Amino acid sequence: KQEVTQIPAALSVPEGENLVLNCSFTDSAIYNLQWFRQDPGKGLTSLLLIQSSQREQTSGRLNASLDKSSGRSTLYIAASQPGDSATYLCSPQGQNFVFGPGTRLSVLP
């Protein structure tokens, strides 16, 4: 059974900082890993999807990497902004579709 952890559980940073969110999973038999953001009271917005054969994906200030063999993914956010404040969830996708518990990010102006 796939187990997913995300570290840290919560993070508060001043605007402009670069930051790294971590995702670990126990079953490396996945075909994708997807990162989402969730704003309070809202649905999930897809940020990046990394296929199992890929090592990383980039979109604007976001960069996600995947090391499938070690069961790890990181989401790098450059030059953070207050609008980045949200909960970030990772989802390794294979036989089952599971989500991590999320990292709650606050970027202070």
Add this chain to the structure above:
Amino acid sequence: DTAVSQTPKYLVTQMGNDKSIKCEQNLGHDTMYWYKQDSKKFLKIMFSYNNKELIINETVPNRFSPKSPDKAHLNLHINSLELGDSAVYFCASSQTQGVGSPLHFGNGTRLTVT
């Protein structure tokens, strides 16, 4: 224009009632899902359908029954509602269940059982 749409957005009902949540996707995807997000914000998959066929059925009380009349719709029926059913329910879809096929989520239905 909404890719994955759920109705209603909010649902308040009493214990023991039966209710339904509807989900439609206009993305032409083959696979649809129901997720439950509890008060601690954990997202857990409940069901997955591929081309109207059930492919994932996690440990969910049989009071919950998904119905897929066609591959663009996946409705969730809940019988004899209990207080513990209060949560946000999300519908999602993907092109297939495979490589390079991202999940797309609806905005959720907040169910409150009193």
